[in-house]
Amino acid sequence: MKKIRVFVAGASGKMGQEVIRSILKEDDLLLVGASDTRHQGMDVGFVAGTQRVGVDITGPLDIDTLRSAKADVLVDFTNPQSVLKNSKTAILAGVVPVIGTTGLDEAEISEIRVLVEKENVGAFLAPNFSIGAILMMRFAKESAKYFPHVDIIELHHDQKLDAPSGTALKTAEGILEVREPMVQGHPNEYEKIPGARGADLGGIHIHSVRLPGLIAHQEVLFGGLGQSLSIRHDAFSRETYMPGIILSIRKSYELTELIVGLDNFLD
Amino acid sequence: MKKIRVFVAGASGKMGQEVIRSILKEDDLLLVGASDTRHQGMDVGFVAGTQRVGVDITGPLDIDTLRSAKADVLVDFTNPQSVLKNSKTAILAGVVPVIGTTGLDEAEISEIRVLVEKENVGAFLAPNFSIGAILMMRFAKESAKYFPHVDIIELHHDQKLDAPSGTALKTAEGILEVREPMVQGHPNEYEKIPGARGADLGGIHIHSVRLPGLIAHQEVLFGGLGQSLSIRHDAFSRETYMPGIILSIRKSYELTELIVGLDNFLD
Amino acid sequence: MKKIRVFVAGASGKMGQEVIRSILKEDDLLLVGASDTRHQGMDVGFVAGTQRVGVDITGPLDIDTLRSAKADVLVDFTNPQSVLKNSKTAILAGVVPVIGTTGLDEAEISEIRVLVEKENVGAFLAPNFSIGAILMMRFAKESAKYFPHVDIIELHHDQKLDAPSGTALKTAEGILEVREPMVQGHPNEYEKIPGARGADLGGIHIHSVRLPGLIAHQEVLFGGLGQSLSIRHDAFSRETYMPGIILSIRKSYELTELIVGLDNFLD
Amino acid sequence: MKKIRVFVAGASGKMGQEVIRSILKEDDLLLVGASDTRHQGMDVGFVAGTQRVGVDITGPLDIDTLRSAKADVLVDFTNPQSVLKNSKTAILAGVVPVIGTTGLDEAEISEIRVLVEKENVGAFLAPNFSIGAILMMRFAKESAKYFPHVDIIELHHDQKLDAPSGTALKTAEGILEVREPMVQGHPNEYEKIPGARGADLGGIHIHSVRLPGLIAHQEVLFGGLGQSLSIRHDAFSRETYMPGIILSIRKSYELTELIVGLDNFLD
Known part of the structure; x- marks a missing residue:
């Protein structure tokens, strides 16, 4: 089985750590990268309070990092200042962003939609992953x-x-x-x-x-x-959001459009 | 607007009285008859604790009574001993029974289904009207x-x-x-x-x-x-069942088959 | 066992009827009178939807009625216009009022307290009998x-x-x-x-x-x-208040002071 | 103000860590020692996920350790195998044990009671600190x-x-x-x-x-x-027990008898 390759931005935050731990439990997901402004160079498993996973935390996201990690999906739990840039970087790298960071306004969402259409790479955004x-x-x-x-x-x-x-x-x-x-x-x-x-x-x-x-x-x-x-x-607890995030990764990685809202992935 | 003409069997019981009061509040329903072993000859409005309605309570149901009342629907809240006979009487009289009385077994429901098909008159049965x-x-x-x-x-x-x-x-x-x-x-x-x-x-x-x-x-x-x-x-309170019963009357009166379960009438 | 003799003012109201039914169920309480502006002359048992009890509903309360009924306690569920007068009538007749009617203001409660002290007859008042x-x-x-x-x-x-x-x-x-x-x-x-x-x-x-x-x-x-x-x-339902009212009757009938609040009768 | 000097046994466990963090927040409590089979020699603040506090985790409890720490109270969240021995060690050292570990049977509690009386040093035991x-x-x-x-x-x-x-x-x-x-x-x-x-x-x-x-x-x-x-x-969460544990420390440190149950410390 081909695994879905996942990169996590904001890996050192509370949500980021929880996402790391959840991804590591799923057989069909492979953690291929993690970035944050904190803990750069540390093994992300240690940062998330679990064991070594062989993936070090890197600094600010760029296209090359995502490409060399061969990521399919970027999960973003960073902050309102970084999320737009990260999402665009992902799309330009051919990686589907799964956006959990809140704070994008209508204009920014439109910007993502335009880029999605131009690049033919999907994106997923949810205000609530529960x-x-x-x-x-x-x-x-x-x-x-x-x-x-x-x-x-x-x-x-x-x-x-x-x-x-x-x-x-x-x-x-x-x-x-x-x-x-x-x-x-x-x-x-x-x-x-x-x-x-x-x-x-x-x-x-x-x-x-x-x-x-x-x-x-x-x-x-x-x-x-x-x-x-x-x-x-x-x-x-924050765990409440994990099944929705895992579901979103699985449903998003082959998207070629912008989808907003987790309800789209429930029957 | 043509009103739906309703006959209530078991009108003196607690559910029957509640049904009577509810029907009287609806503009599109007309109470045309009521039967019970108790209070025969009394005005059903008095029995139900409201005002005179000009319909007296009659004794055991028969085809002639239903026909002369020109009933469209028979609402039955009697007892396990009477419900099968009442339902068959209604169908033979061309009246759709809305059956709230519990206690019909599988064989009895089949009997109703066979009669419904033979007479081309509908019937409705619900274990729960809430x-x-x-x-x-x-x-x-x-x-x-x-x-x-x-x-x-x-x-x-x-x-x-x-x-x-x-x-x-x-x-x-x-x-x-x-x-x-x-x-x-x-x-x-x-x-x-x-x-x-x-x-x-x-x-x-x-x-x-x-x-x-x-x-x-x-x-x-x-x-x-x-x-x-x-x-x-x-x-x-018993009122909880009234909206479901009123809905069932409205949805049943033109039925030509047997429907079981109120969920069939909800979108 | 000597029974406590109870008179109910406001007997035809919804609370009054419930009180009547509750008193009739208690072995140590005896219903000795009932008053209301409605249903005067009717047997109070019929009015309360139960059987004949041999007590007819009388009109406006006065001292003679209470005295000739040899009442120990007057339960008052009338209305804000009548409750003060009824309570004072009771005290003057040597009968302890158990006051369930709401709407007495501070001045009126003081008036009752003064009369209680002067006549050496108790009174009980509760904003909530639950x-x-x-x-x-x-x-x-x-x-x-x-x-x-x-x-x-x-x-x-x-x-x-x-x-x-x-x-x-x-x-x-x-x-x-x-x-x-x-x-x-x-x-x-x-x-x-x-x-x-x-x-x-x-x-x-x-x-x-x-x-x-x-x-x-x-x-x-x-x-x-x-x-x-x-x-x-x-x-x-209104039944929720009955145990508190029955308790109040039992605790009040030998009172010689004004007590306010049901909590005084709970351990 | 004299601070109450507290020693925590079982400091590396989940409850132990939570207790450590809670004690550090209270002005009237001073953490003077911590023991566990795990993390010996490490600073207990680090183990509990907070900052350095200058107290290292030591091995199995003994009288000398408690005495040299000048502890007033021993909080025990170890395991059913250690709790009796720890409690007796504390009493012999003149330190009041506050026992949160479950699993003591009646005979063991009696043993503690006897020792408490003999040594004139109190003890506190609670099955539930919430x-x-x-x-x-x-x-x-x-x-x-x-x-x-x-x-x-x-x-x-x-x-x-x-x-x-x-x-x-x-x-x-x-x-x-x-x-x-x-x-x-x-x-x-x-x-x-x-x-x-x-x-x-x-x-x-x-x-x-x-x-x-x-x-x-x-x-x-x-x-x-x-x-x-x-x-x-x-x-x-485990935090639910902390106010009860802190209260128990404050109420226990001058005890000279065995008290069982947190309700004894609530008004």
């Missing part, structure tokens, strides 16, 4: 056809700055695509303390809980006549 | 493709005799259709007290909680790398 | 000593007008009595949509979910290092 | 006075071998101390698949869920008339 979260959003959208009344409760550790979370917003947007415009709650309801009813996005109320100890959780709660239906996802 | 429960089972089946590890926790009032519940068993069976055969839990796990790990159906563990105060609840809990995904349905 | 809710508030207060970080999520049917619920506010107030003043969440956190972080009461965030189908639910969620602790109460 | 779990058990016991009907659902990762968990058994035992003997569920209930109703301990049903991704969770669910009350603890 298969469980993707299924939650899908089920939420499907439920809303029958249960238009819904509140979203998202719960995160108290170091998170923004509220509501990006996943909560995306979930609500998905629901709004399928349900008719409506107002929820009693028309005469009132808040004794402002904010009690949460954030309102198109009539959907979103509640953001922030507590130490929590990690990343979301419940989508639908109410109907005499019943409720709840879809909840709990992410306990 | 749209929320149907969605839960559907999502569970879909989730199992990506998260094969799953436990089912079902919680009911403590007057329920059987465990696991029928819905839990159906949920597990649905999951088993899509996942590969597997054993869950550690191969060396052991019970310090028998039963701790619940009922085992094809490797899926089902846990039945019975407590006063509870009504009918089920959580399907999937575990994967660093995460869990949960789908939960809570039924708080 | 033992489960009282325990939830007690545990929340106790938990806050060790887990100062807490969010409250309360969930109710969508016909409820005010948010947050009275129980949520009381829970937060209880916690604020024991924990040091503090700010929760990251100092730089921000709301992308206003209200996302809920209502803020003394640093505690309260989130009010309103959905059809729901009844009355509350979760108090504490977060600490690597863990969370949750206390949740679900009220599914 | 403050949240201790509160859960306390609240469960208190709730059972009012809500005798209860099921316990405990959920753990699927590498756990025993079911039910030790915490679930302890929770049930605590409840059984306060409630009257009773049978739960309908007297005629039956299992269609054996085990559905869980493990039965004195009439309490315990359900053990095992799934990958989960960590350590438990819900104690009480049911009563028209309501349910739930107390749930989620442990997401």
